[in-house]
Amino acid sequence: MRPQDVIRKKRDGGQLTKEEINLFVRGVTSGEMADYQASALLMAIFLNGMNDDERLALTEAMLHSGEVLDFSDVPKPKVDKHSTGGVGDKTSLILAPLAAAAGLAVPMISGRGLGHTGGTLDKLEAIPGFRVNLTLAEFRQTLERIGYAMMGQTGTIAPADKKLYALRDVTSTVESIPLISASIMSKKLAEGLDGLVLDVKTGGGAFMKSETDAKALAEALVGIGRGAGVRTVALITDMNQPLGRAVGNRLEVIECVETLRGRGPRDLTELSIELTAQMLIAGEVKKEIEDARDVVRNLLETGAGLEKFRELIEAQGGDAGVIDDYTRMPPAAHEEDLLSESNGYVAKIEAEMIGVASMLLGAGRVRVEDEVDKAVGIVLNKKIGDTVRCGESLLRIHYNGAEKLDEAKQMLRAAFRFSEEKPSPQKLIKAVL
Amino acid sequence: MRPQDVIRKKRDGGQLTKEEINLFVRGVTSGEMADYQASALLMAIFLNGMNDDERLALTEAMLHSGEVLDFSDVPKPKVDKHSTGGVGDKTSLILAPLAAAAGLAVPMISGRGLGHTGGTLDKLEAIPGFRVNLTLAEFRQTLERIGYAMMGQTGTIAPADKKLYALRDVTSTVESIPLISASIMSKKLAEGLDGLVLDVKTGGGAFMKSETDAKALAEALVGIGRGAGVRTVALITDMNQPLGRAVGNRLEVIECVETLRGRGPRDLTELSIELTAQMLIAGEVKKEIEDARDVVRNLLETGAGLEKFRELIEAQGGDAGVIDDYTRMPPAAHEEDLLSESNGYVAKIEAEMIGVASMLLGAGRVRVEDEVDKAVGIVLNKKIGDTVRCGESLLRIHYNGAEKLDEAKQMLRAAFRFSEEKPSPQKLIKAVL
Numbered sequence: 001m002r003p004q005d006v007i008r009k010k011r012d013g014g015q016l017t018k019e020e021i022n023l024f025v026r027g028v029t030s031g032e033m034a035d036y037q038a039s040a041l042l043m044a045i046f047l048n049g050m051n052d053d054e055r056l057a058l059t060e061a062m063l064h065s066g067e068v069l070d071f072s073d074v075p076k077p078k079v080d081k082h083s084t085g086g087v088g089d090k091t092s093l094i095l096a097p098l099a100a101a102a103g104l105a106v107p108m109i110s111g112r113g114l115g116h117t118g119g120t121l122d123k124l125e126a127i128p129g130f131r132v133n134l135t136l137a138e139f140r141q142t143l144e145r146i147g148y149a150m151m152g153q154t155g156t157i158a159p160a161d162k163k164l165y166a167l168r169d170v171t172s173t174v175e176s177i178p179l180i181s182a183s184i185m186s187k188k189l190a191e192g193l194d195g196l197v198l199d200v201k202t203g204g205g206a207f208m209k210s211e212t213d214a215k216a217l218a219e220a221l222v223g224i225g226r227g228a229g230v231r232t233v234a235l236i237t238d239m240n241q242p243l244g245r246a247v248g249n250r251l252e253v254i255e256c257v258e259t260l261r262g263r264g265p266r267d268l269t270e271l272s273i274e275l276t277a278q279m280l281i282a283g284e285v286k287k288e289i290e291d292a293r294d295v296v297r298n299l300l301e302t303g304a305g306l307e308k309f310r311e312l313i314e315a316q317g318g319d320a321g322v323i324d325d326y327t328r329m330p331p332a333a334h335e336e337d338l339l340s341e342s343n344g345y346v347a348k349i350e351a352e353m354i355g356v357a358s359m360l361l362g363a364g365r366v367r368v369e370d371e372v373d374k375a376v377g378i379v380l381n382k383k384i385g386d387t388v389r390c391g392e393s394l395l396r397i398h399y400n401g402a403e404k405l406d407e408a409k410q411m412l413r414a415a416f417r418f419s420e421e422k423p424s425p426q427k428l429i430k431a432v433l
Numbered sequence: 434m435r436p437q438d439v440i441r442k443k444r445d446g447g448q449l450t451k452e453e454i455n456l457f458v459r460g461v462t463s464g465e466m467a468d469y470q471a472s473a474l475l476m477a478i479f480l481n482g483m484n485d486d487e488r489l490a491l492t493e494a495m496l497h498s499g500e501v502l503d504f505s506d507v508p509k510p511k512v513d514k515h516s517t518g519g520v521g522d523k524t525s526l527i528l529a530p531l532a533a534a535a536g537l538a539v540p541m542i543s544g545r546g547l548g549h550t551g552g553t554l555d556k557l558e559a560i561p562g563f564r565v566n567l568t569l570a571e572f573r574q575t576l577e578r579i580g581y582a583m584m585g586q587t588g589t590i591a592p593a594d595k596k597l598y599a600l601r602d603v604t605s606t607v608e609s610i611p612l613i614s615a616s617i618m619s620k621k622l623a624e625g626l627d628g629l630v631l632d633v634k635t636g637g638g639a640f641m642k643s644e645t646d647a648k649a650l651a652e653a654l655v656g657i658g659r660g661a662g663v664r665t666v667a668l669i670t671d672m673n674q675p676l677g678r679a680v681g682n683r684l685e686v687i688e689c690v691e692t693l694r695g696r697g698p699r700d701l702t703e704l705s706i707e708l709t710a711q712m713l714i715a716g717e718v719k720k721e722i723e724d725a726r727d728v729v730r731n732l733l734e735t736g737a738g739l740e741k742f743r744e745l746i747e748a749q750g751g752d753a754g755v756i757d758d759y760t761r762m763p764p765a766a767h768e769e770d771l772l773s774e775s776n777g778y779v780a781k782i783e784a785e786m787i788g789v790a791s792m793l794l795g796a797g798r799v800r801v802e803d804e805v806d807k808a809v810g811i812v813l814n815k816k817i818g819d820t821v822r823c824g825e826s827l828l829r830i831h832y833n834g835a836e837k838l839d840e841a842k843q844m845l846r847a848a849f850r851f852s853e854e855k856p857s858p859q860k861l862i863k864a865v866l
Contacts, residue, residue: 008605011479039469040604043476046444171473172441 003027003037010044018057025061028167029160035167042164042173050178055220056227058178062186065160069107069136069192074144076105077283079195081275082188084208084217085117086201087355088242092120092150093256094264094272097308099279100147101299106279107143107191108150109157113364113372116205116355118252121152122364126249126329126374130318142315147308150316158186177213181220185228195231195282197275198222202430203240205351211236211430218433231282236431237271241349241384244268248363248377250329251398257323260306267383267428273297274429332375332398338409340388342418349384353415357408361399376400378412385423436460436470443477451490458494461600462593468600475597475606483611488653489660491611495619498593502540502569502625507577509538510716512628514708515621517650518550520638520788521675525553525583526689527697527705530741532712533580534732539712540576540624541583542590546797546805549638549788551685554585555797559682559762559807563751575748580741583749591619608640614653618661628664628715630708631655635863636673638784644669644863651866664715669864670704674782674817677701681796681810683762684831690756693739700816700861706730707862765808765831769838771845773821781850782817790841790848794832809833811845818856 006020016024024041027033050058071078079099083089096106110132113119121132134142134151142149155162161183168174188196198221201207202214218234225232244265246255258264259272277292286292299305306323313320322328358364362373379396382388394416399405439453449457457474460466483491504511512532516522529539543565546552554565567575567584575582588595594616601607621629631654634640635647651667658665677698679688691697692705710725719725732738739756746753755761791797795806812829815821827849832838 004603004605007476011476011605034468034603036468036472036600037604040472040476040606043440043444043473044480047477047480167469170437170467171470172437172444173473 003033007037007041007044010041010048013048015051016054016057021054021057022061025058025065025160028163029065038164039167039171039173042168042171042179045178046173046176052223052227055178055181056224058182059185059189059224060228062158062160062164062182063189066158066190067156068190071105071107071140071143071192074105076103076147077194077285078107078192079104079197079279079283080106080108080188080191080193081197081199081279082184083199084184084201084206086239086243087116087118087205087351087358088244088247088252089118089201089239090123090244090246090252090256091199091268091272091275093123093253093309094259094268094305095276095279096148096150097260097312098272098276098296098299098305101304101308102276102280102295103285104147104279104283105143106148107139107193108148109153109187109191110150111153114368115366116352116359116364118247118249118364120150122372122374123249123252124150126253127313127318127322128328130313131316134316142312146311146315148312150312153187157190161186177217177220181217181224185221185224189228189230193230195279195284196225197278197282198232198234199275200234200236201239202236203238203351205242205355206239215431215433222433231284233278233282234433235274235278235429236433238426238428238430239351240426242351242354242380243271245380245383246377247354247358248361248398249372249374250331251377251379253322253329254326257306257309260300260309261303262300270428273300278432330375333400334398336397336399337393338395338397338412340390340392340394342388343390344388344418344420345422346382346384346386346388346416347419347423348417349380350415353411354378357411357415360404360408360411361397362401373400385425388418436466440470440474440477443474443481446481448484449487449490454487454490455494458491458498458593461596462498471597472600472604472606475601475604475612478611479606479609485656485660488611488614489657491615492618492622492657493661495591495593495597495615496622499591499623500589501623504538504540504573504576504625507538509536509580510627510718511538511540511625512630512712512716513539513541513621513624513626514630514632514712515617516632517617517634517640519634519672519676520549520551520784520791521677521680521685522551522634522672523556523677523679523685523689524632524701524705524708526556526686526742527692527701527738528709528712529581529583530693530745531705531709531729531732531738534737534741535709535713535728536718537580537712537716538576539581540572540626541581542586542620542624543583544586547801548799549785549792549797551680551682551797553583555805555807556682556685557583559686560746560751560755561761563746564749567749575745579744579748581745583745586620590623594619610650610653614650614657618654618657622661622663626663628712628717629658630711630715631665631667632708633667633669634672635669636671636784638675638788639672648864648866655866664717666711666715667866668708668711668862669866671859671861671863672784673859675784675787675813676704678813678816679810680787680791681794681831682805682807683764684810684812686755686762687759690739690742693733693742694736695733703861706733711865763808766833767831767835769830769832770826771828771830771842773823773825773827775821775851776823777821777851777853778855779815779817779819779821779849780852780856782813783848786844786848787811790844793837793841793844794830795834806833818858821851
């Protein structure tokens, strides 16, 4: 079996066998398959697709290119959540402590933000001292002791994904459902999970703009998860406006703490409850979703989730005092409101433009190697459906340098659309697969 | 404009501009575009195709990656022929001297055989002393003095084609009409032609098995030629059995000399006359095809074509005595007839199997670097439509070593199909575009 025979088969629309997919993934990591052969195959996969069996085989080959964690000695159901990313999407910080408080073990390996979307690790690092670069031993210890642990990707997990992603990035083969889903699932399955809840975002601020595309990705992800023997459920959720009100690392941590106190924005609270409840179902802690939701609501009321978060911050070297005194996370030097020039209802908030504006302020990255300013960001005072009067604040900008402030403000203003009639409400959770 | 943007555009089915195609071709040769980007684009072109304008732009970019010959000071119409290759396809050796004798200048740059198909250069080298590695100055001199010259590819002509072909070969992106046609035409247009006749083979022994595919390739080639301002015509011709009777370098040279003497096999003679006549039309030496055919028939009768061939052999350092004494080309050590085990009519001769058997005897190459045995080969005694009796010779095998003789004989026998009824005759020339 030669690399070019595998390429030819996929080029002609054939179905690759497990062995052929293994040759590809092993070949790419070992150098046995040249990059120019791998990229030709990537393009053939991009254009001709992969069926369920191929996607599972690709995921498993990528998974087994590196270390697979084994938490079978942790006597709790191991369940994680993965989101495809959006603007103001901060549910991980809320649901992980809630799920841990409800008896799950959540071994959460997360990423950093890039472009208009934020990343869990950047948010955690807004907390002074918080360490995301744990050793695997520390990660395991924290998971056992607290019930959850949060760290960044290690080089030993799914190295084939790193190599393939770099190649996809420069050969315009990123936006492919089989390649995206195998990339996501190879890293998640490496966590040694019993259950997995996927939050597939759809809308202007999401990777998948249309609900059809989001559904196709969700189906691919669920197919892989279940094929690999992990109880997997996917929610398709709205990303037509930022989730919650805060965008920017420190501001989002504050919003998470408020939400864990039961004082969070309605949409963020609702989605966090739903995702956590689905985790409890996936972990077989509860059988009925309404029971699971009640458990989560109760944890919010009693503050048990917030206490878990406090324990985690301490366990990972952070200053847990931030929970009671937000100024222990250094705030931005300046704040300024963006005032409405219109009357009426907020009809639309382009989430991607809010994300880009936040990035311009320094909260996000253009390139992987860029530094992030934890303090800066945006807090929305109006969301879709709210009434607004001329001169009222649409949002508050937290900034340090003023270099790109005007550009950011222009973009923020352009992100808002107004209407005279109240827009019809959009469903936050569009489907459960 | 980044390479990945060009890849993305073709991936999404877009039409590339001249500038984008230039970036690709220049980038591939300069290294500005990485091989893994080029191969992703090649696969996108393979799967999404290219339209007329793109094919012309690709050809011209490849053409101008190297030297373009200029024979504008040679006061004759410059016309060449190109064949897509087949088994026993030896018309170049016949039509080039005929066309030169009729007043054309034929600057013919040819290739070597690979796989089951033979190459003009290997055939010419069966003549002791014949030099195909001319300098460009020698090539020009010979063209001016004799009216034609025959040489191999130089490194300075269309270097992008060499680089791209090497990449296509290992990434399974060879069989693509835009890529094939640009490869062929970039090399032919580098000859500085006024006219070009294309012989696109179709059938079991050809690269294009189906007439539909052959027609699509022919249309692409003609479109590029005419787009580049060269009078171009394409013939679609039959390759369901070997052309003529001889397969193997020395044996084919002998058959060419016999044909130039007017004693050649009917099909080879007919096709050589037609191709030469079309060259005279393309070169505007004649207006009417029937007049052009008469000119060529007359050159065969008077032996003027053969005399041109003799002049060329002498001009390029070969022993012209071979024309009158075939033994001056060393024959194979052994000959053996393959006898029929059937009675009836020859219904089919699988040209590809004849070509592979000839390669097994040593007449062709498996790899580019293989040496070729000029003496060995096959002479068919029966062709499609001939009656055959059990015990009669189907063909004569000329061989040196006996190592692969049995394998070759098995394949040769398997190439023949017999029928009780006379098969309906197939057209040799299927279409003229």
